[in-house]
Amino acid sequence: MSPTTANLPSEQLELLLELGMALNASLSPTDRYERLVAAVRRALPCDAAVLFRRDGEALVPLASHGLTEGVRAQRFTLSEHPRLEIICSSTGPTVFPPDSSLPDPFDGLLADDLLAEDHVHACFGCPLTIEGEVVGALTADAKSPDAFDGVSLPFLSALGALAAATLRTTGLIEALEREALRSGQVARDLMREARQRGGELIGNSPAMRRLREDIELVARAGLTVLVTGETGTGKELVARALHSASPRAEEPLIYVNCAALPESIAESELFGHVKGAFTGAQTTRAGKLEVADGGTLFLDEIGELSLRVQALLLRALQEGEVQRVGADRPHNVDVRVVAATNRDLEAEVEAGTFRADLYHRLAVYKIHVPPLRERGGDIPLLAGFFADRDRRRLGLPPLRMDRQALQRLTRAEWPGNVRELENVVSRAVLRASTRPDREEATLRAEDFALGEESPSARPRPTGREPSSPRLPEGSSLREAVELYKRSLVEAALRRHDGSWAAASRELGMHRSNLFHLAKRLGVTA
Numbered sequence: 004m005s006p007t008t009a010n011l012p013s014e015q016l017e018l019l020l021e022l023g024m025a026l027n028a029s030l031s032p033t034d035r036y037e038r039l040v041a042a043v044r045r046a047l048p049c050d051a052a053v054l055f056r057r058d059g060e061a062l063v064p065l066a067s068h069g070l071t072e073g074v075r076a077q078r079f080t081l082s083e084h085p086r087l088e089i090i091c092s093s094t095g096p097t098v099f100p101p102d103s104s105l106p107d108p109f110d111g112l113l114a115d116d117l118l119a120e121d122h123v124h125a126c127f128g129c130p131l132t133i134e135g136e137v138v139g140a141l142t143a144d145a146k147s148p149d150a151f152d153g154v155s156l157p158f159l160s161a162l163g164a165l166a167a168a169t170l171r172t173t174g175l176i177e178a179l180e181r182e183a184l185r186s187g188q189v190a191r192d193l194m195r196e197a198r199q200r201g202g203e204l205i206g207n208s209p210a211m212r213r214l215r216e217d218i219e220l221v222a223r224a225g226l227t228v229l230v231t232g233e234t235g236t237g238k239e240l241v242a243r244a245l246h247s248a249s250p251r252a253e254e255p256l257i258y259v260n261c262a263a264l265p266e267s268i269a270e271s272e273l274f275g276h277v278k279g280a281f282t283g284a285q286t287t288r289a290g291k292l293e294v295a296d297g298g299t300l301f302l303d304e305i306g307e308l309s310l311r312v313q314a315l316l317l318r319a320l321q322e323g324e325v326q327r328v329g330a331d332r333p334h335n336v337d338v339r340v341v342a343a344t345n346r347d348l349e350a351e352v353e354a355g356t357f358r359a360d361l362y363h364r365l366a367v368y369k370i371h372v373p374p375l376r377e378r379g380g381d382i383p384l385l386a387g388f389f390a391d392r393d394r395r396r397l398g399l400p401p402l403r404m405d406r407q408a409l410q411r412l413t414r415a416e417w418p419g420n421v422r423e424l425e426n427v428v429s430r431a432v433l434r435a436s437t438r439p440d441r442e443e444a445t446l447r448a449e450d451f452a453l454g455e456e457s458p459s460a461r462p463r464p465t466g467r468e469p470s471s472p473r474l475p476e477g478s479s480l481r482e483a484v485e486l487y488k489r490s491l492v493e494a495a496l497r498r499h500d501g502s503w504a505a506a507s508r509e510l511g512m513h514r515s516n517l518f519h520l521a522k523r524l525g526v527t528a
Contacts, residue, residue, distance in 0.1 A: 032173045033066070035169060035172075035173050036054055036065045036066035036169070036173070037066045039054055039066070039165075039166055039169050040052050040053070040054050040066045040067060040068050041068060043068075043141065043143055043162065044068050044069070044143075046158070046162065047127065047143050047145075047150075047151065047154060048145060048147070048150045048151070049069070049125075049127075049143040049144060049145045049150060049151075050069050050113060050144060050145050050146050051067070051068065051069035051070050051109055051112075051113060051114075051143070051144045051145075052067065052068050052069065052141075052142065052143045052144075053066070053067040053070065053074070053109075053141075053142050054066045054067070054139065054141055054166065054170075055079070055087075055131075055139045055140040055141070055142070056138065056139045056170065057091065057131075057137055057138050057139050057140070058078070060080060060081050060082065061078045061079060061080045061081065062078070062079045062081065062087055062091070062139070062140055063078055063079075064077065064079075065139075065170075069113060069114055069144075070109060070112050070113060070114055071112050071113075071114050073112075074109075074112055079108055084106075084108040085105045085106070086099060086103075086105050086106070086107060086108060086126060086128065087108055087128070087140065087142075089105075089128075090128030090129070090130055090140050090142065091130050091137050091140055092130075093128075093130055094130075095129070095130075095156070095159075095160055095163075096127065096128070096129045096156055096159035096160055096163060097127070097128050097129070098125075098126075098127050098151050098154075098159075099125075099126040099127070099128075101124045101125055101148030101149070102148075103126070107126055107144065109144050113144075113146075124145065124146060124147065124148035124150075125144065125145040125146075125147060125148055125149065125150040125151050126142070126143075126144050126145075127142065127143045127144075127151050127154075127159065128140055128141070128142045128143075129141045129142075129159055129160070129162065129163035129166070130163070131163060131166050131167035131170055132167055133167055133170070133171050138167065138170055138171070139166075139167070139170050141162070141163055141166045203240065204218075204237065204240055204241070204244060205381065205384050205385050205388055206378055206380075206381030206384055206385065207380070207381065207384070208373075208377075208378035208379075208380045208381045210373035210377050210378045211373070211378055211381060214241070214370070214372065214373065217370045218241065218244050218245055218248065218370070219248065221245070221368045221370070222244070222245050222248035222249045223248065223249055223250060224368075225249065225250070225339055226367045226368045227320070227339070227340050227341070227342075227364065227365055227366075227367040227368070228242075228245060228340075228341045228342070228367070228368050228369070228370055229305075229342050229343070229344070229348075229365045229366040229367075229368070229369050229370070230242060230341065230342065230343040230344075230369075230370050230371075230372060231343070231344060231345070231348075231369060231370070231371050231372070232343075232345065232371055232372030232373070232374070233345055233372075233374050233420055233513070234345045234419065234420065234422070234513065235375075235419045235420035235421055235422030235423055236372040236373065236374055236375070236420045236421060237372055237420075237421050238303070238343040238345075238372050239258075239301070239303060239343070241343075241370060241372055242256075242299075242301040242303075242341045242343060243256065243301075245299070245341055246298070246299040246301075246341070249299065249339070251297065251298050251299055251339060254297040254298030254299070255294065255295055255297075255298040255299075256295075256298055256299045256301060257291050257294050257295040257298065257299070257300050257301065258301045258303065259272070259273070259291050259300065259301065259302050259303065260303050260304060261302055261303060261304045261305055261306075261307045261308050262303070262304035262307040264307075264308070264312075266309045266311070266312065269308065269309070269312045270312060270315060270328055271284075271288070271290065271328050272290060272291060273290050273291050273292055273312070273315070273316065273319075274290040274292060274293075274315065274319070274325050274326060274327055274328060275287075275288050275289045275290030275292075275293055275325070275327040275328070276288055276290075276327050276328035276329055276330075277327050277328070277329040277330050279329065280327070280328045280329025280330075281328065281329070284328075284329070287327075288327075289327075290325065290327065292319060292325045292336050292338055293325055293336055295336075295338045296336045296337055296338060297337055297338075298338070298339070299338070299339045299340075299341060300338050300339070300340050300341070301341050301342075301343070302340060302341070302342040302343070303342075303343045304343070304344060304345075305342040305343065305344050305348075305365065306344040306345075306346040306348060306351060306357060306514075310356075310357075310358060313357065313358045313361045314358065314361075316361065317358060317360055317361045317364060319336075320340060320361075320364050320365075321364065323335050323336060323337065323338075324336070340365070342365045345513050345515070346513060346514055346515040347515035347518065347519065348362050348366075349362070350515055350518050350519070351514075351515070351518075354503070354518065356503070374417075374420050375417040375420045375421055375423075375424060376416060376417060379413050382409075382412050382413050382424065383404075383409055383412070383413070385421060385424055385425075386404065386409070386412055386424065386428050387404070389424070389425050389428040389429065389432075390402050390404070390428050390431070390432055390446065393428065393429050393432040393433075394432050394435075394436075397432065397433070397436045399432070399435065399436055399444075400444050401444060402432065402435065402444055402445070402446055403444060403445055403446070404445070404446045405445055405446070405447055405448070407447065407448040408431075408446050408447055408448045408450065408451060410448075411448045411451055411453065412424070412427075412451060412453075415453050427451055427452070427453060428451075430451075430452065431446050431450035431451050431452075432446070434450050435450060485524065488520070488524060489524045489525070489526055491510065492506070492510070492517070492520065492521050492524060492526050493526055495509050495510055496521075496526070503517060503518060
């Protein structure tokens with residue numbers, strides 16, 4: 004207890020204690036302000052009390068008692084109200100003498116007597132100061148001229164300090180609430196955008212209709228889903244569509260690219276860690292499984308995880324438990340897992356590079372995303388969608404494709420699937436944007452450079468003509484090609500000590516495709 008409040012009457016001390024406890028109460032800003040003003044009326048023999056917030060050279064009422072409701076809508080400019088100006092320029096409480104000639108700002112505003120403009124006689128005011136800055140004021144008025152004669156200045160000072168603390172605390176809470184609302188809105192907007200993008204599965208081919216039926220069937224069931232398909236087919240879009248059509252749609256969808264997780268940090272990324280668990284763990288951090296609690300975790304390129312991390316993930320899926328690196332005990336999470344891969348995981352299980360038990364845990368329901376070559380009828384729709392999106396970005400007029408352009412697109416092989424088609428269309432629209440006449444609204448066949456490289460990417464001529472190749476004696480062209488493929492695969496495997504992953508990267512193939520090719524060619528590691 005401070006020396007200034009030690010000698011206060013018990014009633015006043017109890018009131019100050021009540022106000023101090025109110026600072027820690029879970030109240031709305033309005034209720035907090037109202038409680039403060041109500042306490043002032045109980046502490047002082049006044050007929051009116053007002054809590055102000057300073058706004059530049061004016062005071063704005065936050066709460067009032069004993070005055071007309073219209074007071075809260077007014078702004079009290081300091082230069083127009085000398086008593087308020089004196090209060091704000093003081094270093095402590097001010098009690099104006101009853102016979103002061105200064106006009107009282109609340110004359111005629113008492114709620115119980117609007118006609119008697121001279122009824123306000125006693126006036127008290129205290130500046131609310133935070134770190135040397137006046138942020139508001141607290142005032143009390145009474146009809147009786149000697150109403151405040153028995154009130155001690157230490158009590159008024161303590162009352163002003165608590166009022167300033169209330170203003171500061173409430174202001175901080177309001178700022179935090181605004182930031183929380185803003186952050187929440189940003190998160191909802193991002194989730195809404197993700198759901199919209201997730202629904203953009205374009206195409207009416209039989210393969211796409213079957214895909215949509217699969218998504219609709221399993222989305223609400225909550226089962227773990229394994230999405231398979233070649234690179235560029237749109238597996239992430241399928242995962243987003245599954246999430247947006249599920250009961251978890253309002254919860255987060257967390258994306259993890261397993262191929263980008265080195266084994267050294269994969270465990271921490273997925274399961275989190277506690278402070279000091281390893282060098283560099285300066286703070287406790289939740290893993291992706293915890294962040295996705297209540298929502299969906301999308302594990303892209305699941306086949307890239309090491310066997311050790313696969314074992315940890317299996318336990319988390321089986322038990323619904325997550326244990327952070329360095330933590331003493333696990334805790335429960337409720338997460339739906341959608342995994343995706345462009346590999347043949349069944350072949351990987353046979354080869355011993357993927358755990359059979361994890362595969363069966365993930366493949367509760369399998370969805371295969373068809374390659375673009377199996378949905379050729381969708382190419383005009385997809386190309387039109389990408390062209391319209393890109394021309395809007397570049398500020399071009401509406402574009403159309405001539406017949407030759409569409410024929411060229413539909414006849415292409417598209418080894419890169421939808422992603423390759425998107426890139427080809429984007430380049431075509433970019434070419435169209437450089438034409439002298441930007442009003443030319445047709446994409447022509449020559450705009451689509453399928454399989455062509457940029458000039459800078461083409462090999463430079465060496466000045467020597469390569470020797471003319473010849474077929475081996477007694478071999479057909481097919482046999483020669485197969486023999487050449489076999490020699491390339493065997494050489495790549497030798498260079499990488501039998502590592503299928505490293506060999507596939509060198510040959511520019513997916514590991515599952517290389518595995519099947521090698522099996523057909525009779526190659527073993």
